[in-house]
Amino acid sequence: MSGGIGSAAAFGPSFEALGVQSATVTGIAAATFGLVMGSLVGGPVAKRLIERFDLKSSANNNEVVDLEDGDFHKRTPLGTVSVVLLTMSFGSVLVLLLNKTGITFPYYVGGVFAAAIVRNVCDHNDYKLKMSHIDLIGSISLSLFLVLVIMSLKIWQLFDLAIPMLVVLVSQMMLMVLFAYFVTFRLMGKDYEAAVMAAGHCGVGLGQTPNAVANMATIIDRFGPAPNAAVMLPVITVIFINIFNPFIITLFMNFFS
Numbered sequence: 001m002s003g004g005i006g007s008a009a010a011f012g013p014s015f016e017a018l019g020v021q022s023a024t025v026t027g028i029a030a031a032t033f034g035l036v037m038g039s040l041v042g043g044p045v046a047k048r049l050i051e052r053f054d055l056k057s058s059a060n061n062n063e064v065v066d067l068e069d070g071d072f073h074k075r076t077p078l079g080t081v082s083v084v085l086l087t088m089s090f091g092s093v094l095v096l097l098l099n100k101t102g103i104t105f106p107y108y109v110g111g112v113f114a115a116a117i118v119r120n121v122c123d124h125n126d127y128k129l130k131m132s133h134i135d136l137i138g139s140i141s142l143s144l145f146l147v148l149v150i151m152s153l154k155i156w157q158l159f160d161l162a163i164p165m166l167v168v169l170v171s172q173m174m175l176m177v178l179f180a181y182f183v184t185f186r187l188m189g190k191d192y193e194a195a196v197m198a199a200g201h202c203g204v205g206l207g208q209t210p211n212a213v214a215n216m217a218t219i220i221d222r223f224g225p226a227p228n229a230a231v232m233l234p235v236i237t238v239i240f241i242n243i244f245n246p247f248i249i250t251l252f253m254n255f256f257s
Contacts, residue, residue: 001034001172003245004208005145006108011249018257022158029158030169031207037173038207042215045180046199050223055192057224080133083118090114105246112242176205195219196226200233209238 008031012024049055088111095110122129158165180198188194196216203211213234220226 001030001038001169001206002204002208002241003031004035005031006208007031007245007249010105010107011253015253018253022161025158026161026165030165033169034172035207035211037169038203038205038211039214041173041177041206042180042199042202042211043218045177045202046195046215046219049181049185049195049198050192050219053190053195055195055223057192057226059225059227077130077133077136080130081137083122083129084134084137087111087114087118090118103246103250109242109246112238173206176202180205192223193226193229196229197233200229200237204233204237204241209234209241212237 005028008027009024012027015023015027091111091114092107093110094113095105095107098105098110119129121127180201184201185194185198188197196219199215199219200212203209203213203215213230216226216230216233220230
């Protein structure tokens, strides 16, 4: 389920072209389940770890940087929209070039790499972006995307797969919870930051990076700052998932075909 609806919608048609019926609707349904469960299980996992090991935040609020600080607060949303549109156009070109390698990359991969390049260029030239505008654009875009995808689903095609699919989804959810609790937490240092990253790992392991960010933000708001986790986990998961997911999916698709 990692990769979310974007990966399901991108690779579904490729599986259907190989003869897998209802691949897109099945993938999107699984991804939707993952998005919901990824947000539900992350918080309880971190809360359990924090209470069991009596973990405390070692950071203080002064270490948390205010991204909206500065004299650029008067910048209009139109400028931010222009930057986003130009970045996504650049990303579309990148994904077209990546797909010429013979490996199928979902369309959002180009956007991720383009955004990383543009953000670094902006930071290097001291051009500060209005993050509240970007968050608003992202929320509106995600809502539109979900509506368009869900409206096109043929739910009745899932009836025959309902029971085996539910078994697979619940099993993966339980595996993710156990992995985050017993493996992620211990490998990351068995401290408060590790517990926050365990919550984030549940979110991204079952859904997407926004799930991870939301899970960590909830824990941070209640138990205190975790600056290393808040920065490190989203960046690493975005990079690794977007690079390796297309290779792994394509490998299995070609192997089983």
